[in-house]
Amino acid sequence: QVQLVESGGGLVQAGGSLRLSCAASGLTFSSYAMGWFRQAPGKEREFVLGISRRGATSTKGRFTISRDNAKNTMYLRMNNLKPEDTAAYYCAASSDGTNYIYWGQGTQVTVSS
Numbered sequence: 001q002v003q004l005v006e007s008g009g010g011l012v013q014a015g016g017s018l019r020l021s022c023a024a025s026g027l028t029f030s031s032y033a034m035g036w037f038r039q040a041p042g043k044e045r046e047f048v049l050g051i052s053r054r055g056a057t058s059t060k061g062r063f064t065i066s067r068d069n070a071k072n073t074m075y076l077r078m079n080n081l082k083p084e085d086t087a088a089y090y091c092a093a094s095s096d097g098t099n100y101i102y103w104g105q106g107t108q109v110t111v112s113s
Contacts (some may be wrong), residue, residue: 012111019078020089020091023072024073029069032094033093034093062080062081063077064077086109
């Protein structure tokens with residue numbers, strides 16, 4: 001049974017940082033591309049960042065995605081958080097790099113102004 005479990009969310013003041021983790025089990029982690037998504041209340045889910053099977057760390061603005069295949073874990077480092085970053089953050093796994101077929105339950109990030 002595939003499980004993706006996010007952790008590391010919480011309440012943080014604007015300008016603060018968080019590191020989310022996604023622990024995977026029940027699949028060959030290194031065979032899957034991974035991604036982070038988020039969904040704010042009343043909004044559609046949006047893609048945040050993705051990472052390939054080999055796991056080259058990637059940064060987009062204030063966010064950095066990385067993975068440790070030895071630990072079956074993916075990370076999302078978020079710096080200088082803003083209230084508009086408030087959302088439930090989900091990790092997901094893709095076997096083809098495009099379609100995400102396994103999803104976690106999400107972790108809530110709330111940024112206060």
